[in-house]
Amino acid sequence: MRIGFLGLGQMGHAMAKNLVEAGHDVTVWNRSPGKADDLVAAGATRAERPVDAAQGDVVMSMLADDAAVEAVVFGDGGIAGAPALHVGHSTISVDLAERLAASGAYVAAPVFGRPPAAQAGKLFVLAAGDPGLVERCVPLFDTIGQRTFRIGAAPATANLVKLSGNFMIMAAVEAMAEAMTLAEKGGVDRHMLLEVLTGTLFGAPVYQTYGTILVEDRFRPAGFAAPLGLKDMTLADAAATRYRAPMPLLGIVRDHLRATIAVEGEDVDWAGAALAVRRGAGL
Ligand code: NAP
Numbered sequence: 090m091r092i093g094f095l096g097l098g099q100m101g102h103a104m105a106k107n108l109v110e111a112g113h114d115v116t117v118w119n120r121s122p123g124k125a126d127d128l129v130a131a132g133a134t135r136a137e138r139p140v141d142a143a144q145g146d147v148v149m150s151m152l153a154d155d156a157a158v159e160a161v162v163f164g165d166g167g168i169a170g171a172p173a174l175h176v177g178h179s180t181i182s183v184d185l186a187e188r189l190a191a192s193g194a195y196v197a198a199p200v201f202g203r204p205p206a207a208q209a210g211k212l213f214v215l216a217a218g219d220p221g222l223v224e225r226c227v228p229l230f231d232t233i234g235q236r237t238f239r240i241g242a243a244p245a246t247a248n249l250v251k252l253s254g255n256f257m258i259m260a261a262v263e264a265m266a267e268a269m270t271l272a273e274k275g276g277v278d279r280h281m282l283l284e285v286l287t288g289t290l291f292g293a294p295v296y297q298t299y300g301t302i303l304v305e306d307r308f309r310p311a312g313f314a315a316p317l318g319l320k321d322m323t324l325a326d327a328a329a330t331r332y333r334a335p336m337p338l339l340g341i342v343r344d345h346l347r348a349t350i351a352v353e354g355e356d357v358d359w360a361g362a363a364l365a366v367r368r369g370a371g372l
Pocket of ligand 1: 097118
């Protein structure tokens with residue numbers, strides 16, 4: 090397939106690389122052009138503007154936030170009105186997903202999985218949109234991911250699932266941070282606590298992945314930067330207001346992210362929200 094790929098950050102670069110290696114004809118664009126260099130060396134074509142990457146069958150985007158997606162779609166040299174089907178992988182607001190769907194053929198396909206999963210082609214893809222359009226993209230989703238979920242016909246529903254899931258990750262981090270802080274203050278090693286919990290009742294991937302980050306203090310380099318995590322909690326809050334769904338726990342995790350960014354800086358992983366819990370207990 091002739092594919093365009095917009096956004097070569099931690100996630101997008103790995104996804105585009107897998108598409109190039111799978112033999113697709115890939116045209117890449119990134120705001121900072123240097124991040125495309127190794128992909129071009131591996132056989133991709135460099136686009137000067139986003140629209141130049143949207144002349145084939147599909148154009149995939151993996152950008153930081155709503156502002157980035159708006160710039161790349163509706164801004165100068167943007168892809169609005171271009172022939173390729175737009176497949177949006179970024180974690181964006183429900184409202185922007187609706188605007189994108191109203192402006193042309195659009196499939197929402199946000200993903201679960203951190204950069205190592207993206208590199209390994211093991212993401213989980215949450216796809217929503219016209220079923221015919223979604224099926225057209227499945228071979229691409231099979232290249233970047235291990236499983237595709239077909240969420241529904243309205244693209245924004247996939248973004249709502251993604252935001253719900255990211256809220257639950259942060260809630261799990263909060264719960265683990267509180268339990269580890271309690272155990273540690275009471276003289277129990279946090280490695281031991283995690284071994285017991287993941288070996289008994291809490292064996293789910295989220296506890297294993299984030300529990301390991303917490304016990305090993307692996308907050309830098311950030312696999313998912315705390316400011317992007319804060320962005321997602323803010324988007325979840327906007328959806329909660331829209332749908333009149335009280336989410337008191339969301340307020341706690343969002344504030345712990347704010348506190349962590351204020352103290353640690355912008356380059357800390359979002360799991361660093363645990364540091365706000367520890368600090369509150371004097372650790
Ligand atoms: P990242 O490494 O910070 O990359 C962000 C990308 O967006 C870069 O290509 C950046 O371009 C581009 N960008 C930012 N602002 C822009 C603007 N105004 N105009 C054009 N391009 C702009 O972020 P990431 O970790 O890959 O995350 C990308 C998306 O995936 C986010 O929506 C995130 O929430 C989501 N996500 C991340 C993870 C994870 O674990 N990291 C997992 C699932 C989903 P430059 O290179 O020029 O800065």
